[in-house]
Amino acid sequence: MVTTPVLPSDYLDLVSPLRAGADLRGRIEAVHPETDDAATVVIRPGRGWRGHTAGQYVRIGVDVDGVRLWRAYSLTSPTDRQDGRVTITVKAIPDGKVSNHLVRRAKPGTLIQLDQATGDFVLPQAKPAKVLFLTAGSGITPVMGMLRDTEFDDVVMVHSAPQPQDVIFRDDLHALVADRKLRLTELHTDTDGMLDITRLDELVPDWAERETWACGPAGLLDAAEEHWTGRGVRERLHTERFRPAIVVTGDGGEVTFSTTGKTVDADGATPLLDVGEEAGVLMPSGCRMGICFGCVTPLKAGAVRDLRTGEITEAEPGVLIQTCVSAAAGHCAIER
Numbered sequence: 001m002v003t004t005p006v007l008p009s010d011y012l013d014l015v016s017p018l019r020a021g022a023d024l025r026g027r028i029e030a031v032h033p034e035t036d037d038a039a040t041v042v043i044r045p046g047r048g049w050r051g052h053t054a055g056q057y058v059r060i061g062v063d064v065d066g067v068r069l070w071r072a073y074s075l076t077s078p079t080d081r082q083d084g085r086v087t088i089t090v091k092a093i094p095d096g097k098v099s100n101h102l103v104r105r106a107k108p109g110t111l112i113q114l115d116q117a118t119g120d121f122v123l124p125q126a127k128p129a130k131v132l133f134l135t136a137g138s139g140i141t142p143v144m145g146m147l148r149d150t151e152f153d154d155v156v157m158v159h160s161a162p163q164p165q166d167v168i169f170r171d172d173l174h175a176l177v178a179d180r181k182l183r184l185t186e187l188h189t190d191t192d193g194m195l196d197i198t199r200l201d202e203l204v205p206d207w208a209e210r211e212t213w214a215c216g217p218a219g220l221l222d223a224a225e226e227h228w229t230g231r232g233v234r235e236r237l238h239t240e241r242f243r244p245a246i247v248v249t250g251d252g253g254e255v256t257f258s259t260t261g262k263t264v265d266a267d268g269a270t271p272l273l274d275v276g277e278e279a280g281v282l283m284p285s286g287c288r289m290g291i292c293f294g295c296v297t298p299l300k301a302g303a304v305r306d307l308r309t310g311e312i313t314e315a316e317p318g319v320l321i322q323t324c325v326s327a328a329a330g331h332c333a334i335e336r
Contacts, residue, residue: 024048026060028110029085031102034168038091038138039103040076045086045114052117054079054149055142055213055240058088059316061113064101068113068311070319071098074142074240075117076169078149089168091138118318121213121240123150128211132204133157134224136195136216142240143213144169151181156204160187160195160216197223208233215240256333257281258300266328271307273323281336285324295323302332 026049030042043060052058057074073088092103121142131152133143140159147155161167167186176182185203187195197220200207208231214224221239228237251268255275266275273295276283286294303314304326312329313321323334 024114024116026086026112026114028106028112029108031106031108034089035091035166037103038089038168040087040089041102041106043086043088043112043114044084049086049114050116052079052086053122054145055122056117056119056145057142058086058117059115059319060088062098062101062106064097068309069098070113070314070316072316074145076141076145076148078145080149089138089141089144091168119240121215121238122146123213124211127152129153130206130210131155132207132210132212133159134212134214134216134220136160136220138168138242139214139216139220139240140168142215144172146213147172147176147182155181156183156185156210158185158187158195158200158203160189160192162190163188195220197227200227208236211236211238213238213240215242250330253302253328253330253332255328256301256331257336258333259336268305268327268329269307270327271324272304272321272326272328272334275328276323276334276336283323283336293322296320297323298335300333300335303329304332305329 024046026043026045028041029044032040032042034040052075055074057072059070059072061068061070073090075086076089077085077087090099090102092100123146127150131154133155135143135157136159143157157173159167159173164170164186167173173182173184177184189195204210212228214221214237218241221241224237225234225239228234252266254263255266255272256263257276257279260281262279262281264275264279266272273283273285284294286292297320299313299315299319299321301315303312304321305312307325307327313319313326315332321334
């Protein structure tokens with residue numbers, strides 16, 4: 001009664017936002033430039049953080065110009081960092097609202113929302129005897145987390161970037177080379193051209209014998225999958241694909257129900273639950289019986305707006321939305 005219309009927890013959030021029991025948040029403590037368009041963000045996670053496995057990613061919610069946007073970034077810190085902080089390394093992409101904000105505008109002290117770490121682009125429990133990392137551009141970020149977390153007996157990396165100054169973690173990589181902890185082939189696409197996957201026979205003659213983790217542009221990964229399959233060693237190739245498209249948000253848009261294949265136009269004020277029911281799509285829901293979260297469903301593509309808060313949620317692996325309070329914010333697809 002004393003705190004109405006807000007809750008006691010709202011006041012606790014002001015005093016101790018990273019406390020146990022609160023919604024999981026993190027505080028940005030530093031932003032370290034890596035290249036002209038990439039930076040490492042040091043985050044102090046709240047007490048509910050359960051840690052991560054090298055190679056995994058974390059979804060973060062960042063307020064940009066009054067709108068909360070969610071993105072997923074690979075964790076680049078070792079799992080046993082003594083101060084308990086974690087790091088993500090972000091490359092600013094053209095028209096990328098969150099990536100440009102984090103690289104160029106984020107300040108120490110900023111609070112962000114966090115999900116728990118997830119992803120299966122990780123090393124097995126038994127360390128492989130021979131490892132190959134095949135990366136390009138920002139695809140190096142999950143691999144750097146592995147290199148910082150595990151000392152390998154025999155590890156080779158083939159990495160490509162436009163120019164030497166564009167190689168994220170270049171000093172760290174060359175330090176590992178100097179310590180004989182890594183064999184590195186660094187390719188520069190501005191002068192060497194795009195990596196021809198068939199060159200691996202020359203660059204890493206025993207590549208087919210190695211457990212390989214590859215991360216980078218879709219073209220590189222498609223070529224790698226075809227190459228490994230052709231040699232009958234597809235099971236030794238592990239890939240991680242970043243979301244390739246930039247989501248354009250708006251007020252309403254085309255909604256695709258991916259399971260049924262139905263597509264309808266929706267305005268920006270009608271809940272997706274009602275949009276689906278009107279289109280004849282079976283939309284599970286317990287809302288009308290007072291049962292919350294019965295309408296939760298995966299957001300497969302695009303973006304939706306929370307009708308209560310105006311918050312934009314964009315599709316990432318594992319993202320769930322409540323269809324009863326979410327409306328289309330541009331073209332989107334949900335799993336129904």
